Amino acid sequence: MGEVILTMDSIDKTFPGVHALDHVNFELRRGEVHALMGENGAGKSTLMKVLTGIYTKDSGTITFEGKEVEYHNTREAQDAGIVIVHQELNMVGDLTVAQNIFIGREFRKGIMIDDRKMIRESKKLFDELHIDIDPRARMSDLTVGKQQMCEIAKAISHKAKIIIFDEPSAALTEKEIEDLFTIIRGLRAQNLGIIYISHRMDEIKVITDRVTVMRDGTYVGTLITNDCTKEDIINMMVGRVIYEEPKTHSMVPDDAPVVLKVEHLNAGKMVQDVSFELRKGEILGFSGLMGAGRTETARALFGADPRQSGDIYINGRKVTINSPEDAVKNGIGYLSEDRKRFGIVVQKTITENSTLSTLKEYMAGLFINKKAEKTVTEQYIRELDTKTPGADQLVVNLSGGNQQKVVIAKWLVRNCDILIFDEPTRGIDVGAKNEIYKLMNRLAAEGKSIIMISSEMTEILRMSDRIIVMCEGKKTGEIPIEQATQEAIMDKATRDIG
Amino acid sequence: METIKNNPIIKKLGFNRIILFIILLLMYGVFSVIIPGFASKARLMSILNYVYFLGFLALGVTFVIATGGIDFSIGPVMFCCALMAGYSLNTFGMPVIVSLLLTIAIGVCFGCFNGFLVAFVGVPPFIVSMATMNIAKGLGSVFTKTQSVSWPQSNDPSGNGWFRNLVKVNGIPTGLIALAIAAIVLYIVMNNTRAGRFILCLGSNKEAVRLSGVDVRKWQMLAYVICGTMAGIAAIFFVSAYTTVQPGLGDTYNNEAIASCVMGGTSMGGGLASIGGTLIGVFVISLLQEGIMAMRMTKEVQMIITGLIVIVFVYADVSARRRRN
Numbered sequence: 001m002g003e004v005i006l007t008m009d010s011i012d013k014t015f016p017g018v019h020a021l022d023h024v025n026f027e028l029r030r031g032e033v034h035a036l037m038g039e040n041g042a043g044k045s046t047l048m049k050v051l052t053g054i055y056t057k058d059s060g061t062i063t064f065e066g067k068e069v070e071y072h073n074t075r076e077a078q079d080a081g082i083v084i085v086h087q088e089l090n091m092v093g094d095l096t097v098a099q100n101i102f103i104g105r106e107f108r109k110g111i112m113i114d115d116r117k118m119i120r121e122s123k124k125l126f127d128e129l130h131i132d133i134d135p136r137a138r139m140s141d142l143t144v145g146k147q148q149m150c151e152i153a154k155a156i157s158h159k160a161k162i163i164i165f166d167e168p169s170a171a172l173t174e175k176e177i178e179d180l181f182t183i184i185r186g187l188r189a190q191n192l193g194i195i196y197i198s199h200r201m202d203e204i205k206v207i208t209d210r211v212t213v214m215r216d217g218t219y220v221g222t223l224i225t226n227d228c229t230k231e232d233i234i235n236m237m238v239g240r241v242i243y244e245e246p247k248t249h250s251m252v253p254d255d256a257p258v259v260l261k262v263e264h265l266n267a268g269k270m271v272q273d274v275s276f277e278l279r280k281g282e283i284l285g286f287s288g289l290m291g292a293g294r295t296e297t298a299r300a301l302f303g304a305d306p307r308q309s310g311d312i313y314i315n316g317r318k319v320t321i322n323s324p325e326d327a328v329k330n331g332i333g334y335l336s337e338d339r340k341r342f343g344i345v346v347q348k349t350i351t352e353n354s355t356l357s358t359l360k361e362y363m364a365g366l367f368i369n370k371k372a373e374k375t376v377t378e379q380y381i382r383e384l385d386t387k388t389p390g391a392d393q394l395v396v397n398l399s400g401g402n403q404q405k406v407v408i409a410k411w412l413v414r415n416c417d418i419l420i421f422d423e424p425t426r427g428i429d430v431g432a433k434n435e436i437y438k439l440m441n442r443l444a445a446e447g448k449s450i451i452m453i454s455s456e457m458t459e460i461l462r463m464s465d466r467i468i469v470m471c472e473g474k475k476t477g478e479i480p481i482e483q484a485t486q487e488a489i490m491d492k493a494t495r496d497i498g
Numbered sequence: 499m500e501t502i503k504n505n506p507i508i509k510k511l512g513f514n515r516i517i518l519f520i521i522l523l524l525m526y527g528v529f530s531v532i533i534p535g536f537a538s539k540a541r542l543m544s545i546l547n548y549v550y551f552l553g554f555l556a557l558g559v560t561f562v563i564a565t566g567g568i569d570f571s572i573g574p575v576m577f578c579c580a581l582m583a584g585y586s587l588n589t590f591g592m593p594v595i596v597s598l599l600l601t602i603a604i605g606v607c608f609g610c611f612n613g614f615l616v617a618f619v620g621v622p623p624f625i626v627s628m629a630t631m632n633i634a635k636g637l638g639s640v641f642t643k644t645q646s647v648s649w650p651q652s653n654d655p656s657g658n659g660w661f662r663n664l665v666k667v668n669g670i671p672t673g674l675i676a677l678a679i680a681a682i683v684l685y686i687v688m689n690n691t692r693a694g695r696f697i698l699c700l701g702s703n704k705e706a707v708r709l710s711g712v713d714v715r716k717w718q719m720l721a722y723v724i725c726g727t728m729a730g731i732a733a734i735f736f737v738s739a740y741t742t743v744q745p746g747l748g749d750t751y752n753n754e755a756i757a758s759c760v761m762g763g764t765s766m767g768g769g770l771a772s773i774g775g776t777l778i779g780v781f782v783i784s785l786l787q788e789g790i791m792a793m794r795m796t797k798e799v800q801m802i803i804t805g806l807i808v809i810v811f812v813y814a815d816v817s818a819r820r821r822r823n
Contacts, residue, residue, distance in 0.1 A: 304709055328711025336709065345703040347769050352699065357710040359692050367690045410710065 002030030011060035024219045028193040038214035039429030052077040081161035093140030098122040125153040145176030164195040246461035252282045265310030267300035272473045285464030286453040293473035294453045302334045333411030337423035343407040346396040351377040380409035401432025420451045529789040547739035548784040550673040551732040556758040558728025561721040566701040566768025567623035571630035573751030578638040579604040579733035580743040584647035602730035609726015613719035639745040646744045649737040665738045685773040701768030760811040
């Protein structure tokens with residue numbers, strides 16, 4: 001680690017009704033990877049937005065390379081050498097890689113754009129980073145991992161001195177994450193300062209030198225990564241200990257009946273000949289890397305996407321599921337991985353969301369029985385301990401964990417016996433995560449059957465009674481929890497990858 | 499300001515709607531002062547004639563906009579209904595009551611056509627309604643052999659003019675009662691029935707509603723059918739208030755109806771709709787049109803103002819959404 005390149009001292013920022021940053025401190029040295037951690041809403045993003053000029057701070061000082069600075073927009077920050085690689089990639093799919101990297105500052109020959117020079121310069125950048133990407137390729141043809149590399153190349157092309165990675169690994173495969181880490185180590189060797197925001201504890205241990213933890217808009221502390229344990233960091237984040245012990249044995253009785261049987265399901269390239277059984281009261285984990293076809297399997301089963309072939313049996317009876325409507329009629333509920341897009345109607349109230357799939361039951365003749373609707377919603381708010389001032393609250397005003405509870409409530413109101421939880425804790429902070437786990441265990445104990453798709457190994461091992469592993473659209477393994485280890489799962493999940 | 503906004507009565511009515519209503523009253527006041535003779539019963543009746551048909555059009559299109567869609571065909575569809583039914587009345591000797599029902603039926607057909615293409619085939623609403631606009635204009639012209647159609651006057655010796663009582667009986671504006679009934683029914687449909695709930699929810703997030711096991715196509719189509727039906731009813735009130743319908747026209751009313759909606763707080767992005775707001779918007783537009791006519795300016799001036807109104811209110815809506823997120 002070299003000398004200090006950036007100091008943020010006593011940064012304060014208030015939004016109407018929220019004290020988003022309460023005198024927060026942060027320090028970054030040259031040649032270090034510094035993790036910024038905290039639950040959702042802890043203020044990490046706000047702090048970075050203050051740094052890159054998206055927000056103006058109310059008070060406090062930012063010192064960059066020994067001078068006090070204040071940027072008014074990202075452009076100014078970029079020009080000074082502070083660049084952010086966003087979680088959502090900001091690329092134009094129909095342009096080439098080179099055109100994307102130099103977008104907004106194209107090289108010119110007279111009035112014409114000099115494409116050749118852009119390609120040459122891109123090539124140079126990629127060589128520096130030891131990445132193999134063709135600058136002439138169309139952006140949309142690249143994998144998410146490669147697109148991320150392009151974002152990094154773009155950041156470096158700004159002559160960056162500080163690069164901020166905002167949850168860079170969220171959409172990457174294990175292999176891609178390793179490549180990313182190689183690049184980050186290279187950047188560190190070149191004496192850049194790197195800020196790394198992530199929720200994945202394992203990565204923090206692997207890639208970072210120091211960790212700064214924030215909680216509720218305040219600075220909690222900074223640790224040297226090598227000297228602390230995962231629990232230390234989590235304790236600082238939540239202020240309490242959370243156990244993440246794996247399940248040791250299945251909770252499902254031996255004589256539990258099979259409630260769902262899927263045979264030879266085929267849907268496009270991502271779902272090839274998938275068969276499995278789900279038993280009453282079971283939590284069936286679906287593990288695999290990104291793009292293994294787990295979500296696609298769930299969506300095909302639920303009727304959300306068309307399927308080519310395959311039979312579905314519920315309680316031993318063959319059923320036809322061609323639309324979500326059919327699936328819901330057969331007692332299947334689906335919690336999507338992308339809550340905001342597929343799970344909830346954010347601009348509507350908790351009540352309206354809760355009865356979305358059961359509205360027929362809350363009719364008095366032609367009209368909605370709003371009283372009955374509200375009663376049942378309030379019942380589930382209490383039962384799931386959803387934190388909200390009332391049932392009339394718009395869902396957009398709830399936190400991620402509470403929004404998830406609204407989606408769960410929707411399916412519980414429907415009394416679905418089979419629930420598909422697709423990445424149930426994605427984007428949910430550690431405390432709320434635990435509540436969701438408890439809830440899933442309770443539902444299983446009450447006799448609901450759950451399919452849980454998860455990319456987090458700890459979650460799979462902690463929750464599942466049995467684990468199905470998928471890889472490139474095929475089922476590659478089925479492991480009882482007693483025999484499940486991270487290694488065994490990874491082995492199946494990467495079986496066909498060279 | 500915040501405390502006023504949070505007052506329960508004002509919250510229920512909608513702060514922006516109250517402001518719009520005050521603007522409406524102020525406009526009427528200003529027009530009455532600067533235009534001699536504006537504050538007369540004749541003027542008021544003239545404004546109301548415009549309110550009737552525009553009101554039905556705007557109430558209908560509110561449902562389409564609530565789904566996040568748009569319908570640029572309502573004006574020409576209204577004219578097409580009036581032309582085809584009126585021509586049948588005059589040329590084939592069709593009974594008046596059958597003609598009136600035919601008017602509505604044609605509107606329903608256009609609504610079904612639009613709705614089916616948008617919801618089941620998946621053609622973008624913009625494209626569908628632009629195409630339908632031309633179809634409606636063309637159909638009206640072809641059917642009437644490009645001649646204007648006059649519906650019977652109230653004193654027509656055949657006694658066929660009785661339908662004009664729909665808008666006025668002995669100087670009493672009965673049309674206002676009809677419009678009020680329609681608004682109340684549609685308010686209930688929007689806020690207290692499954693149709694309204696699903697239309698609003700799918701306007702906000704269609705995929706989430708679909709994945710909740712709801713047949714969104716059916717409800718989305720229904721919004722267009724309601725819109726088409728209302729265009730048919732609007733046609734009845736148009737011919738009851740005015741004498742002649744000309745083929746190849748009607749598009750200006752699209753913009754006026756849409757402007758009424760956005761002014762009243764219905765969001766072009768879908769998911770939010772206000773029947774009451776739309777109604778106030780209709781009064782504002784109708785008053786504006788009468789004022790401009792009274793000042794001896796042309797319809798074109800009004801088109802410019804309506805266009806600007808749409809832009810201003812859509813901008814206000816978009817920036818309000820941005821602030822909320």
